[in-house]
Amino acid sequence: MTLTGGQATGSGIPRRTRGLRQERAVTWLFLLPALIYIVLFFGYPIVKNAVMGSQDYTTATFYTGSAPWVGWANYSSFLSSSLAGTTFLNTAVFTVGSIAGQFTIGLAIALFFRRRFPLSGLLRSLLLLPWLLPLIAGAAVWRWILDQDSGVLNSTLLHLHLVHTSVPWLSSPGMALYSVIIVNVWIGIPFNVTLLYSGMQGIPEEHYEAAAIDGAVGWKAFRHITWPALRPIVTVVLVLGVIYTLKVVDIILGLTGGGPANATQTLATTAYQDSFVRFAFGQGAAVNNILLVVSLLFAGLYLRVNRRVSDE
Amino acid sequence: MRLTKRRQATSTVIGIGLLAIMLFPVYWMINTSLQSGNVGASSTLLPLHPTLAAYRLALSQQGGDIVTSLTISCGTVLLSLAIAAPAAYVLARSRIRGRSVILLALVITQMVPGIVIANSLYPAFDQLGLLNSRLGLVLADTSTALPFAILIMRAFMVSLPGEIVEAARVDGAGLVRTFVSIVLPVSRNAVITAGLFAFLFSWSDFLFALTLTTGTNLTPVTLGIYSYLGGEIQSWGPVMATGVLSALPAIVLLAFAQRFISVGQLNGAVK
Amino acid sequence: MNRQGSRSTRVLVAAATCAALALALAGCSGSSSGSGTSATTGLNLTIEDYYSQPAAAAYDTIYSACAKQLGDTVTISHIAGAALIPKVLQQVSSRTMPDVLMLDNPDVDQIAATGALSPLSDYGITGAGYIPGIIAAGSYQGKLYGLAPAVNSLALFYNVDMFKAAGLTPPTTWAELQADAKVLTKPGRYGFAFSGVNTYEGTWQFMPWMWTNAGDEKNIDTPQTAQALQLLTSMVQDGSASKSVVLWTQADVESQFAAGKAAMMENGPWNIALLQGVSGLHWASVPLPTPQAGQKSVSPLGGETYTVPQAGDSAKMAAAGKMVACINSDANQVAISKAVAYVPAKISVAEQFAKTNPLLAPYVTVVQTARSRTGELGNGWDTAATAIYTAEQLALTGKDSPAAALKQAQGQ
Numbered sequence: 001m002t003l004t005g006g007q008a009t010g011s012g013i014p015r016r017t018r019g020l021r022q023e024r025a026v027t028w029l030f031l032l033p034a035l036i037y038i039v040l041f042f043g044y045p046i047v048k049n050a051v052m053g054s055q056d057y058t059t060a061t062f063y064t065g066s067a068p069w070v071g072w073a074n075y076s077s078f079l080s081s082s083l084a085g086t087t088f089l090n091t092a093v094f095t096v097g098s099i100a101g102q103f104t105i106g107l108a109i110a111l112f113f114r115r116r117f118p119l120s121g122l123l124r125s126l127l128l129l130p131w132l133l134p135l136i137a138g139a140a141v142w143r144w145i146l147d148q149d150s151g152v153l154n155s156t157l158l159h160l161h162l163v164h165t166s167v168p169w170l171s172s173p174g175m176a177l178y179s180v181i182i183v184n185v186w187i188g189i190p191f192n193v194t195l196l197y198s199g200m201q202g203i204p205e206e207h208y209e210a211a212a213i214d215g216a217v218g219w220k221a222f223r224h225i226t227w228p229a230l231r232p233i234v235t236v237v238l239v240l241g242v243i244y245t246l247k248v249v250d251i252i253l254g255l256t257g258g259g260p261a262n263a264t265q266t267l268a269t270t271a272y273q274d275s276f277v278r279f280a281f282g283q284g285a286a287v288n289n290i291l292l293v294v295s296l297l298f299a300g301l302y303l304r305v306n307r308r309v310s311d312e
Numbered sequence: 313m314r315l316t317k318r319r320q321a322t323s324t325v326i327g328i329g330l331l332a333i334m335l336f337p338v339y340w341m342i343n344t345s346l347q348s349g350n351v352g353a354s355s356t357l358l359p360l361h362p363t364l365a366a367y368r369l370a371l372s373q374q375g376g377d378i379v380t381s382l383t384i385s386c387g388t389v390l391l392s393l394a395i396a397a398p399a400a401y402v403l404a405r406s407r408i409r410g411r412s413v414i415l416l417a418l419v420i421t422q423m424v425p426g427i428v429i430a431n432s433l434y435p436a437f438d439q440l441g442l443l444n445s446r447l448g449l450v451l452a453d454t455s456t457a458l459p460f461a462i463l464i465m466r467a468f469m470v471s472l473p474g475e476i477v478e479a480a481r482v483d484g485a486g487l488v489r490t491f492v493s494i495v496l497p498v499s500r501n502a503v504i505t506a507g508l509f510a511f512l513f514s515w516s517d518f519l520f521a522l523t524l525t526t527g528t529n530l531t532p533v534t535l536g537i538y539s540y541l542g543g544e545i546q547s548w549g550p551v552m553a554t555g556v557l558s559a560l561p562a563i564v565l566l567a568f569a570q571r572f573i574s575v576g577q578l579n580g581a582v583k
Numbered sequence: 584m585n586r587q588g589s590r591s592t593r594v595l596v597a598a599a600t601c602a603a604l605a606l607a608l609a610g611c612s613g614s615s616s617g618s619g620t621s622a623t624t625g626l627n628l629t630i631e632d633y634y635s636q637p638a639a640a641a642y643d644t645i646y647s648a649c650a651k652q653l654g655d656t657v658t659i660s661h662i663a664g665a666a667l668i669p670k671v672l673q674q675v676s677s678r679t680m681p682d683v684l685m686l687d688n689p690d691v692d693q694i695a696a697t698g699a700l701s702p703l704s705d706y707g708i709t710g711a712g713y714i715p716g717i718i719a720a721g722s723y724q725g726k727l728y729g730l731a732p733a734v735n736s737l738a739l740f741y742n743v744d745m746f747k748a749a750g751l752t753p754p755t756t757w758a759e760l761q762a763d764a765k766v767l768t769k770p771g772r773y774g775f776a777f778s779g780v781n782t783y784e785g786t787w788q789f790m791p792w793m794w795t796n797a798g799d800e801k802n803i804d805t806p807q808t809a810q811a812l813q814l815l816t817s818m819v820q821d822g823s824a825s826k827s828v829v830l831w832t833q834a835d836v837e838s839q840f841a842a843g844k845a846a847m848m849e850n851g852p853w854n855i856a857l858l859q860g861v862s863g864l865h866w867a868s869v870p871l872p873t874p875q876a877g878q879k880s881v882s883p884l885g886g887e888t889y890t891v892p893q894a895g896d897s898a899k900m901a902a903a904g905k906m907v908a909c910i911n912s913d914a915n916q917v918a919i920s921k922a923v924a925y926v927p928a929k930i931s932v933a934e935q936f937a938k939t940n941p942l943l944a945p946y947v948t949v950v951q952t953a954r955s956r957t958g959e960l961g962n963g964w965d966t967a968a969t970a971i972y973t974a975e976q977l978a979l980t981g982k983d984s985p986a987a988a989l990k991q992a993q994g995q
Binding site: 019022023024026027028030031033034035037038041042044045046048049109112113115116117118119120121122123124125126127128129130131132133134135136137138140141142144145152186189194195198199201202229232233235236239240243244246247249268271272275276288291292295296299 | 319320321323324326327328330331334335336337338340341344355357394395396398399401402403406408414416417418419420421422423424425427428429431432433452454455458459460462463464467468470471486487488491501502504505508509512515516518533534537538541548551552554555556558559562563566567570571
Binding site: 522523535539546 | 676
């Protein structure tokens, strides 16, 4: 890096130092609108929600404004309830299953689309449809497709003699969670495909050509060129993917309402129902805060692991 | 990746097959929207007596809503990108104190359920007179899209080869100049992808649309759909028709935008 | 010109002026005592409800007509279904509630308990002559806060053709219901369909069975409630009702019945217009079967009430009170009932109504003995309702026996 000279100016401050200070100011100016936005829109709600978890917040509070402090009562009442274990387990299974499915299928499809073939652009855009359609409509359609008696999936499977009795996709407590995961994967694939594909497009063609000369193609090329180059994108996709999946409420409620018999009840659905069905807002906020801690733990853990790997 | 003509054709076939499986539920949506009467329990595999009644109803009632949604979504994209792009660049390339804190804060904002934000915005917007306004919804939707846009664009910009930026600095370009003339054009993929998601977030937003309007004049299409399901009688035909109709302009826009995500942005830049 | 004449003229003029003034003042005070009424005219009232088309159009007409009658204008907001209560709570906390607020009757206690509603007695509304159940639903701590112009409940719909083909008459007892459902179940169709979904809708559909068998929401861990749950569970277990009832809403149940996939369904009168539009479907409705012959079924009471939130502006609140009274007028009760297939809430009006609307006559009978959900527990109803649908889901999916499921749910 060449020095741009240290000529003194009339003000006595070397131009370079003045330039640095100016640059630092501009740097913060680049950041400022975003920071202001975040603080304005997220600061108050986050704090309020954190506090609400320790309050007895009911519908009356909306009018009177009084919410007595109850300390850890909301948290302990949730954690000691008989549903807590099921809820945590469902959340874990739902999240792991969804991410594993969405990411691997998304990566595979993104790799597939690296080839240039007729209609690839059109097909890639159409792939966004599951994410684009209103969730209400999507959930209803999946409910009909998965209906045990008259759903088109069961009729097809029976017709092809792949099963002998109709499968209770959503009406059996044992199967419902997996069916919901399948639908969530379906919705999440476009998200993963788009981001991973965009990331791959940034890898110059020469890298692959150079590697091909050394005989590295296919899987080897993926491992040594594609994957390392995608690392930052993959980090964002996975961390945000987990965070978004932990928050999912609409799909689950649209498909099963959290049932049957709480088989698809997660932390997020419990928090929602506590607040907006039972009007126990303090309880709902407490469960939300638990969810936030889980998200933070995951994000922190993943970033730590990632940093260690990239340091190697 | 160049393929032989034959492999290209095979790929196209596989691609279509893949999409057929992935989009079957979308087909079902269109299928039921073309059938009259009790959709759901009595829908057949193919629309044997197709009728456009649901579409006519949906267009007459939701047509304006689609325009509203388009306006709001485009506004969200512009605002989000304008704020996010500079921030992402700084967070990717500059060494500033508190960078990790800011990144962590951005990730934390994504953990907050939307309804918590919506509930806090309602009284604030009410006082500022931003309820029932397109501007209000653009501001609210941007709050959802902004952190994500920053994080995504930052991830792309981190991978920028340092040489091109250095070259510009050597030539005496300041931060702004570097950003506008060098970084942005090279980060085209990142900006378009982030814009795409900002559009999607805003287009499919239901929560802010519901909370920040009072049911009178401003109804984005997500809200319009909900009105068919509000009462005890649920008319799914118009819901499906609205869903399909609302997806069309969005798909066209996104297909258009995706064309600009091309390969080899940096080809030739680092020579 | 004599002075006395001009003096008497002056007196006359003075007297006339006084008289004129007095008359004018009387006229003014006449209109200022009438400005008690003119204070409620010329206002713009806001009304909020959760109706969607096509019902919303009927209500819009009524709101506008009532407003016109009062000399006011009205701004109507329709906020779809489940989104109304969250919106109401936001408005409660920001003190921006509408002048007239429609609340589904089980929500009245929740909102009244916050202190945000004003008692209807302030506006001279007593609810005299109404079905006792709906008055109980709209009251909180003995005061009436919400009055419903029209009500609905649950009854048994059956497919006339299927019954004729099987040589059956509609069941009146639980035993008959089970037997008929079994006989009518064939490949591709179930004998009976109901909603056992994981929400308050599932609870709503369970209430007739529980209440008619003397079960009570204060404690659901009783043999009576267990028997009611056993009835439904047996029908699912022996295949007369689909296992998907744990996912079906009432709209899904209607869908099944209309498609000929269920011979009987438990549902409400709002489906009548839809059912009439299905070609080839011949249906009728009767009160739900009771445990023993000759009993009266006790079904839950549905229907939306109109309330007057606290606004701090007594003129507006007075106008809102008049609005609520107008919406509840006899003529409007009939209009609403006709438009959305409900039943008038005033007993005398309902009896007249039954004579000219045979399709809704069974519901007139049912609502006379119907019960409100919040009548006993007030704003503690939500907890009981949650326990009920939780237990129902456990039993219907076979995870627990009805008695064990109820015990577990009651204990939570």
